[in-house]
Amino acid sequence: MAIPFIDLGVQRERIGAKIEANVLKVIKHGAYIMGPEVKTFEANMAAFAGAKHCLSCANGTDAIELILLGLGIGDGDAVFVPAFTFVATAEVVPMTGAEPVFVDIQGDTYNIDPVKLDAAIASVAAEGRLKPAAIIAVDLFGQAADYPALAEVARKHGLPLICDSAQGFGCTIDDRQPLEWCVATATSFYPAKPLGCYGDGGAVVTNDDALMEKMISFRVHGGATPTDVATMNFEHEAKYLNVRVGMNSRLDTIQAAVLIEKLEIFGEEIELRQKVAARYNELLAGKVKSVPFVKDGYVSTWAQYTIEHDNRDGLQAHLRTLGVPSAVYYPIPLHQQPGYSMYTAGGWDLSVSEAKSKTVISLPFSPYLDEATQDQIVAAVTSFNG
Ligand SMILES: Cc1ncc(COP(=O)(O)O)c(C=O)c1O
Incomplete structure (x- = not known):
């Protein structure tokens, strides 16, 4: 499936x-x-x-x-x-x-x-x-x-x-x-x-x-x-x-x-999300550029599980061939979007936003993600040699 x-x-x-x-x-x-x-x-x-x-x-x-x-x-x-x-x-x-x-x-x-x-x-x-x-x-x-x-x-x-x-x-x-x-x-x-x-x-x-x-x-x-x-x-x-x-x-x-x-059931689902994210972290830490960082005392609702990879587009293509969907949130920071580039007030160095838009990739996630499917996703990610 x-x-x-x-x-x-x-x-x-x-x-x-x-x-x-x-x-x-x-x-x-x-x-x-x-x-x-x-x-x-x-x-x-x-x-x-x-x-x-x-x-x-x-x-x-x-x-x-x-x-x-x-x-x-x-x-x-x-x-x-x-x-x-x-x-x-x-x-x-x-x-x-x-x-x-x-x-x-x-x-x-x-x-x-x-x-x-x-x-x-x-x-x-x-x-x-x-x-x-x-x-x-x-x-x-x-x-x-x-x-x-x-x-x-x-x-x-x-x-x-x-x-x-x-x-x-x-x-x-x-x-x-x-x-x-x-x-x-x-x-x-x-x-x-x-x-x-x-x-x-x-x-x-x-x-x-x-x-x-x-x-x-x-x-x-x-x-x-x-x-x-x-x-x-x-x-x-x-x-x-x-x-x-x-x-x-x-x-x-x-x-x-x-x-x-x-x-x-939302409160319970937030707890289930912690388990799925923790397992992803355990399986992927050290194998990709970065796994998500959650600050001490913070609880995320994990709308996305987002990792980074220097060859993000290569990884995405590789996952696609293995039937693993992924998403890039967001490939262009807002100040570089055609509809928004005229808003230059502040004139700030937005270099972190620019760098992250090139490396982030989000993996399948749900509070009910079963271990076998998660293992399959992790295996697909870690089998990428690009
Ligand atoms: C950060 C953020 N703000 C606002 C929205 C807008 O929500 P909606 O699609 O319900 O208008 C979304 C989601 O789509 C979002 O991710």
């Missing part, structure tokens, strides 16, 4: 019947938009994240944009993002009218470098064209960014720290989730994510009441919030009083019904 890159089948066997029953319930009750399952899932997500609020939405990209809009980020603002991440982290910034400023990553964790971030903020402030307005850190491949250090930098410059945990939702530092250091955490329920649904979906968790109120408004066409209504005279439904230009970004009730069941 072909090895899947991310195997969703075992999980389906485990909880598929419950998911199907939940979905059927939605089909029958008919509240397809913002139905009761959406509220239940939001409450469960907030509880999982130890957060006061959870706002579900249509995808992880919108989740980040909703945070920026809710914070009032816009024209003339600079938002600091890592150069080595999925494009969505930076993409949402110009959507608000602001400009992304690319910052290099740390070579061991692939996450934004707090020292270079500090320098980039100072440089943009000195340049004076843009106003430093926010930082978005990414929990790349599942490992939390260095939030204690990043929060210091954010405090020093008076900027909100946002967490893009599309890959890392559920990750911890000394048992604490990124939200302990951030104003809000965005995540994605894209099917291949550690907590994925059966389509598109996303969410924001936050403890900030004012931000939550604004995001609720932006999520559905900029409708009036209770605060807006209190200061305005309008005698019809608040949703037909459009106070700001928003979007339509709701999580489908059917997806919430799927996610309710998946969240139930």
Whole structure:
């Protein structure tokens, strides 16, 4: 049987019947938009994240944009993002009218470098064209960014720290989730994510009441919030009083019904992921350029298991001939992407991002990866002599 890159089948066997029953319930009750399952899932997500609020939405990209809009980020603002991440982290910034400023990553964790971030903020402030307005850190491949250090930098410059945990939702530092250091955490329920649904979906968790109120408004066409209504005279439904230009970004009730069941076993799956990753590390350490490095006290959700090889493309071709799928996240850092190369503010040395984009390669991973399949993958990797 072909090895899947991310195997969703075992999980389906485990909880598929419950998911199907939940979905059927939605089909029958008919509240397809913002139905009761959406509220239940939001409450469960907030509880999982130890957060006061959870706002579900249509995808992880919108989740980040909703945070920026809710914070009032816009024209003339600079938002600091890592150069080595999925494009969505930076993409949402110009959507608000602001400009992304690319910052290099740390070579061991692939996450934004707090020292270079500090320098980039100072440089943009000195340049004076843009106003430093926010930082978005990414929990790349599942490992939390260095939030204690990043929060210091954010405090020093008076900027909100946002967490893009599309890959890392559920990750911890000394048992604490990124939200302990951030104003809000965005995540994605894209099917291949550690907590994925059966389509598109996303969410924001936050403890900030004012931000939550604004995001609720932006999520559905900029409708009036209770605060807006209190200061305005309008005698019809608040949703037909459009106070700001928003979007339509709701999580489908059917997806919430799927996610309710998946969240139930998510904590256990994070533990299973540790075992699979530890076994990969044991079998591959010393045999490739590098295996993933997880800092002391950090627990990754292992959205990806990523190794490095000097002849990465040769290794990928070799794996392909042996029927082992792999993926390259990411072959081009964002500042070198045609659609983003004009964003040169900060002018930073992004050499680590550039180097990593040439050596990283991710191997098949799932919490249910069995040992025989894992052995086959490892044998394929270690049989490469290029
Ligand atoms: C780091 C990161 N940010 C944002 C996103 C966007 O999520 P979505 O695909 O749900 O819009 C993704 C995943 O695709 C991601 O990996």
